[in-house]
Amino acid sequence: MGFIHFLELIFVVTVLLVVGIPLFGKLQFKKLVEAVDPDIDEYKHLLVRKEETLISIKELEYDFGAEKISESDYQELRKKLEAEANEIIERLDQLEQGREKNKSAKAR
Numbered sequence: 813m814g815f816i817h818f819l820e821l822i823f824v825v826t827v828l829l830v831v832g833i834p835l836f837g838k839l840q841f842k843k844l845v846e847a848v849d850p851d852i853d854e855y856k857h858l859l860v861r862k863e864e865t866l867i868s869i870k871e872l873e874y875d876f877g878a879e880k881i882s883e884s885d886y887q888e889l890r891k892k893l894e895a896e897a898n899e900i901i902e903r904l905d906q907l908e909q910g911r912e913k914n915k916s917a918k919a920r
Contacts, residue, residue, distance in 0.1 A: 865897045
């Protein structure tokens with residue numbers, strides 16, 4: 813009986829190899845952890861902050877139009893939000909220029 817079990821085992825292993833190699837041999841294993849580029853993370857974060865700031869400006873205009881805030885508060889808050897939006901946009905431009913420089917340097 814031992815020899816028959818050995819032949820069955822060989823047969824099962826052969827079938828698994830014949831079926832498994834074509835199925836799993838072509839799979840490309842992906843990295844579980846990828847390197848994080850701090851510039852890309854900062855860029856994404858700044859895009860979100862820009863959108864939030866622009867939404868805040870729209871909400872401020874709506875509140876002023878609905879007379880929920882005074883004109884002096886509106887002017888003060890609008891200046892702060894516009895300054896923040898300008899800083900964010902300038903930083904985004906800097907990051908984009910840096911990315912373009914890196915691309916041109918890599919292409920050489």
